Amino acid sequence: xxxxxxxxxxxxxxxxxxxxxxxxxxxxxxxxxxxxxxxxxxxxxxxxxxxxxxxxxxxxxxxxxxxxxxxxxxxxxxxxxxxxxxxxxxxxxxxxxxxxxxxxxxxxxxxxxxxxxxxxxxxxxxxxxxxxxxxxxxxxxxxxxxxxxxxxxxxxxxxxxxxxxxxxxxxxxxxxxxxxxxxxxxxxxxxxxxxxxxxxxxxxxxxxxxxxxxxxxxxxxx
Amino acid sequence: xxxxxxxxxxxxxxxxxxxxxxxxxxxxxxxxxxxxxxxxxxxxxxxxxxxxxxxxxxxxxxxxxxxxxxxxxxxxxxxxxxxxxxxxxxxxxxxxxxxxxxxxxxxxxxxxxxxxxxxxxxxxxxxxxxxxxxxxxxxxxxxxxxxxxxxxxxxxxxxxxxxxxxxxxxxxxxxxxxxxxxxxxxxxxxxxxxxxxxxxxxxxxxxxxxxxxxxxxxxxxxxxxxxxxxxxxxxxxxxxxxxxxxxxxxxxxxxxxxxxxxxx
Amino acid sequence: xxxxxxxxxxxxxxxxxxxxxxxxxxxxxxxxxxxxxxxxxxxxxxxxxxxxxxxxxxxxxxxxxxxxxxxxxxxxxxxxxxxxxxxxxxxxxxxxxxxxxxxxxxxxxxxxxxxxxxxxxxxxxxxxxxxxxxxxxxxxxxxxxxxxxxxxxxxxxxxxxxxxxxxxxxxxxxxxxxxxxxxxxxxxxxxxxxxxxxxxxxxxxxxxxxxxxxxxxxxxxxxxxxx
Numbered sequence: 269x270x271x272x273x274x275x276x277x278x279x280x281x282x283x284x285x286x287x288x289x290x291x292x293x294x295x296x297x298x299x300x301x302x303x304x305x306x307x308x309x310x311x312x313x314x315x316x317x318x319x320x321x322x323x324x325x326x327x328x329x330x331x332x333x334x335x336x337x338x339x340x341x342x343x344x345x346x347x348x349x350x351x352x353x354x355x356x357x358x359x360x361x362x363x364x365x366x367x368x369x370x371x372x373x374x375x376x377x378x379x380x381x382x383x384x385x386x387x388x389x390x391x392x393x394x395x396x397x398x399x400x401x402x403x404x405x406x407x408x409x410x411x412x413x414x415x416x417x418x419x420x421x422x423x424x425x426x427x428x429x430x431x432x433x434x435x436x437x438x439x440x441x442x443x444x445x446x447x448x449x450x451x452x453x454x455x456x457x458x459x460x461x462x463x464x465x466x467x468x469x470x471x472x473x474x475x476x477x478x479x480x481x482x483x484x485x486x487x488x489x490x
Numbered sequence: 491x492x493x494x495x496x497x498x499x500x501x502x503x504x505x506x507x508x509x510x511x512x513x514x515x516x517x518x519x520x521x522x523x524x525x526x527x528x529x530x531x532x533x534x535x536x537x538x539x540x541x542x543x544x545x546x547x548x549x550x551x552x553x554x555x556x557x558x559x560x561x562x563x564x565x566x567x568x569x570x571x572x573x574x575x576x577x578x579x580x581x582x583x584x585x586x587x588x589x590x591x592x593x594x595x596x597x598x599x600x601x602x603x604x605x606x607x608x609x610x611x612x613x614x615x616x617x618x619x620x621x622x623x624x625x626x627x628x629x630x631x632x633x634x635x636x637x638x639x640x641x642x643x644x645x646x647x648x649x650x651x652x653x654x655x656x657x658x659x660x661x662x663x664x665x666x667x668x669x670x671x672x673x674x675x676x677x678x679x680x681x682x683x684x685x686x687x688x689x690x691x692x693x694x695x696x697x698x699x700x701x702x703x704x705x706x707x708x709x710x711x712x713x714x715x716x717x718x719x720x721x722x723x724x725x726x727x728x729x730x731x732x733x734x735x736x737x738x739x740x741x742x743x744x745x746x747x748x749x750x751x752x753x754x
Numbered sequence: 755x756x757x758x759x760x761x762x763x764x765x766x767x768x769x770x771x772x773x774x775x776x777x778x779x780x781x782x783x784x785x786x787x788x789x790x791x792x793x794x795x796x797x798x799x800x801x802x803x804x805x806x807x808x809x810x811x812x813x814x815x816x817x818x819x820x821x822x823x824x825x826x827x828x829x830x831x832x833x834x835x836x837x838x839x840x841x842x843x844x845x846x847x848x849x850x851x852x853x854x855x856x857x858x859x860x861x862x863x864x865x866x867x868x869x870x871x872x873x874x875x876x877x878x879x880x881x882x883x884x885x886x887x888x889x890x891x892x893x894x895x896x897x898x899x900x901x902x903x904x905x906x907x908x909x910x911x912x913x914x915x916x917x918x919x920x921x922x923x924x925x926x927x928x929x930x931x932x933x934x935x936x937x938x939x940x941x942x943x944x945x946x947x948x949x950x951x952x953x954x955x956x957x958x959x960x961x962x963x964x965x966x967x968x969x970x971x972x973x974x975x976x977x978x979x980x981x
Contacts, residue, residue, distance in 0.1 A: 275544060328916045329962030330955040331573065331923065331934070337951055341579040377909040381875060415871040417909045419822060419864045423917060426825045429775050434580075435571040440825070444664070449534035449544065451666035452673075452693040454836060462828040470825035575938070579947045602945040641926060641935065642942035659849070659929035667927065674835045676849075676928075 272348045273460065276446040280457075283442025284464045288361060290438065291425040297364035298424065302371025309376045320372075325333070327369040332430050335362045340434050359431040363424065370420045378409035410483050418476025422469040439464060518587050519719050528560045529568045531586035536665050538685050538744040539592045543754035551744035552711075555609065556590045558736065559727060574642070577604070581714060588713035588720060592683070594644045595710050604715045606710030606724045610741055614645060615687050616700040618672060618679040627700040630679040638668040638677030644707060645681045652704050662695055669694065683707070685745045692748060708723050767949050770940050777936030782933060784854055785919045785961070791858025792918065793911075796865025801895065803870055814866070821863035827924055830856040834928040853925030861906050861918040868910045872903030905976035912969045919961055933957055 309320050327335065340358040343351040353361070382405045390400040432441035443461040447454045522528050532540050532553060540550040548569055560567035572580050580586045581603065592612065595605035616627040616637065624630050630637055631653035639645045641660040649658045659677050660669045669690045672678040679700070682690075691697055713720050731737040741747050755970040759765070767774075802814035821829070833854045839845050847855065876899050904911070923934035937954030941947055 274864075279542075279546060321535040325962065325966060326959070329959040329966075330911060331920045331958055334951055334955040337576075337579060337947070341576075341583045341585075344583055344585070350568060372911045373913050377907065382908045412871050412875050412907070415867045416864075416907075416914075419914075422822050423864070429825070433576040435573075435576070437571070440827075445542040447666040448534070448541050448664070450693070451669050451690060454666050454670045455831065458828050458831060462824045464821040466820075469876055470819060473819055473822060482801050575941070578941065578945050582947070598943060599945050638929070642938045647943070660926070660931070660935070661929050662926040662935075670835060671929070676834065 275461045287438040294363040298367025302368035306372035306375025310379045324369045355434045358411035378412035414480040525657045527566045530572045531580040592709045594707045604711040604721045605710040606713045610709045612703045613684040613703040620698045636677045638680045722729040773936040779935035781933035784922045788857035792861035795862030799866035800870040818863045838854035901976045908973045
């Protein structure tokens with residue numbers, strides 16, 4: 269058992285590094301796009317909110333594998349040269365878009381939960397829409413945003429395993445390769461990958477908890 | 491909701507049109523020589539056909555055949571690793587020139603891809619724990635017996651035909667997961683090719699291989715249906731290495747016994 | 755017409771309608787049961803986690819963190835491969851039961867965090883008001899806090915439900931036939947990825963659309979978005 273752990277560890281660590289890279293880039297871009305989309309969706313213009321709603325629901329309602337299939341295999345069929353993506357950028361783009369839909373809904377839900385009276389009051393004191401958003405609405409919305417956001421991030425971290433379909437050797441893939449050499453140690457090797465996910469995800473959740481305590485301690489009045 | 495479906499439909503239509511515009515390259519062999527690189531899609535389904543060895547090297551019977559192929563072509567080899575779910579799209583979309591796996595051609599599959607002549611025939615066997623009373627594979631073909639198979643493999647269809655009374659359990663996690671299911675008493679028997687099963691016998695001393703083989707599968711490589719030259723070339727190549735004995739040497743090393751285990 | 759068949763051969767898909775129907779039914783059923791488990795577990799755990807009593811919040815927190823930090827596939831494998839016969843049941847959980855329970859417990863951890871955020875966003879004034887009219891703790895939760903809390907976080911809960919529905923395809927790792935398996939059947943037998951994958955995507959989207967309209971309905975019933 270010890271020799272299996274020792275011989276597979278370097279490969280699993282390599283996989284973990286790939287998972288780390290992909291998920292970090294994805295979380296960054298996904299949050300960025302998601303926050304913008306989420307804020308835009310709280311606007312009152314149907315021309316903006318409907319297409320964005322369609323985007324969000326189409327992506328959330330379908331499995332990520334399909335998005336990956338679309339970006340990596342179907343876009344090149346258009347013959348447009350900049351759409352001929354290699355595996356890594358394709359995975360990052362597809363995952364970022366997928367992440368953004370979850371972030372967007374959390375942001376929108378949190379903003380809409382802040383009573384309308386507050387932003388109206390802020391506007392009446394002469395604040396611009398942006399100022400109102402930044403100083404009045406967002407600080408309160410944070411309380412609702414942070415706990416599910418931590419959840420979404422760890423879902424994305426674990427969800428990166430699907431990119432192995434297009435040959436990116438991340439943690440689960442590395443584990444699979446190891447189980448093929450040591451089929452008997454399947455549970456041990458999967459246990460090891462679980463520990464590695466834990467080592468990555470647990471601090472993320474602690475960080476979210478900490479952020480919640482620090483930034484989100486406002487209670488919404490009703 | 492209606493809006494969403496409409497939008498999605500529009501998007502699909504646009505892609506459909508573009509899909510037709512594709513697939514114009516005349517002869518991929520020319521491209522291979524021009525770019526000096528052979529691009530082959532492989533899946534890593536496990537030893538001894540295709541796997542990552544203890545040094546982190548990608549190897550196995552199918553991989554070594556392709557390596558030899560590229561060397562004899564005089565071009566570099568680029569192995570593109572996909573999961574089974576990505577293997578067919580990889581060839582269809584032109585990302586790979588052909589796919590090298592232990593694929594079994596059949597009447598329906600060959601409607602979509604062109605398969606080479608088989609480079610090897612491989613027996614399918616059933617295995618179980620020694621504590622089971624089965625002797626022949628037919629003994630597992632009765633009501634109340636569950637047989638584990640890799641999800642979507644040709645063996646599933648085979649079991650449905652040959653063992654209609656048994657309960658067939660399809661596991662998505664590959665051959666190792668099926669062996670795990672047999673070991674954990676979640677399936678009474680498992681099915682796999684003889685070389686993989688031989689590997690499990692070493693790992694699991696409590697297992698036995700049941701006598702007889704319900705099927706001998708032909709194993710082929712495959713490419714897009716319009717790549718006639720490449721297909722002819724591959725068939726020709728198999729004929730050549732069969733004649734000079736190199737195919738046999740590889741098959742002996744990888745597929746007929748555990749020799750490879752020492753090196754990999 | 756011809757290019758549609760080139761891109762997506764619905765004649766082939768039509769031959770697999772029974773499989774897709776079976777897969778869709780299986781996925782819908784598994785998701786529904788797991789959703790019920792996850793919402794019940796999620797609500798209880800959320801309330802436990804907010805308790806001042808260590809014996810309540812510590813195990814709740816441990817459950818939430820442990821589940822969220824590890825992959826679902828491992829949780830399914832652990833329940834399926836390593837769990838012995840259960841004392842009350844007198845046997846081991848079968849594929850379907852094990853899969854549904856693993857899925858429900860997994861989603862429950864995420865749901866509890868979302869519900870907790872919702873509960874914490876309800877103002878103290880409301881709770882105090884309910885207290886002053888003589889409501890017990892359970893009554894306050896049942897009639898004042900939870901309905902509003904859940905209405906507020908409904909979009910996020912829906913998002914988590916979408917994850918749950920798609921995650922349910924992982925039960926195929928322990929041999930349960932579900933929607934994605936039906937798509938893979940077309941892919942495997944016919945080597946037609948579009949026909950397999952896009953049909954599956956459309957079916958998932960259909961389940962999601964039903965969930966979406968149910969959420970809208972529930973949100974209206976529970977009393978609007980803003981508090």
